[in-house]
Amino acid sequence: MRTEVQTFVADGPLPDWDGTEEEIDRRERQLRAISRPVTREEAAALATCFGPDDCYGVAWVLVHLIETAPGPVPPPADPAPGDGDWSEVLQVRWGSETPTA
Numbered sequence: 001m002r003t004e005v006q007t008f009v010a011d012g013p014l015p016d017w018d019g020t021e022e023e024i025d026r027r028e029r030q031l032r033a034i035s036r037p038v039t040r041e042e043a044a045a046l047a048t049c050f051g052p053d054d055c056y057g058v059a060w061v062l063v064h065l066i067e068t069a070p071g072p073v074p075p076p077a078d079p080a081p082g083d084g085d086w087s088e089v090l091q092v093r094w095g096s097e098t099p100t101a
Contacts, residue, residue, distance in 0.1 A: 016053050
């Protein structure tokens with residue numbers, strides 16, 4: 001897994017709407033530093049980083065990055081609160097395909 005992805009994942013879930021402007025900007029910069037496409041392994045790791053809301057649109061940047069992986073990725077085994085909604089978004093956008101490991 002590339003360093004940029006590891007760094008983003010290590011910082012945990014995206015902040016919610018109460019996050020500081022600096023924190024939200026930093027997380028968006030981290031995402032934009034990850035070159036596309038991502039691998040299935042990277043996409044699966046990134047899918048664990050959704051927060052409880054859309055983080056002023058940053059969650060959509062994360063969705064679009066994950067979508068560059070070659071095919072659907074399995075949903076996180078231990079989703080954080082609110083992650084379920086984003087897992088559903090990804091599955092719907094992939095045409096409701098059943099992800100395989």
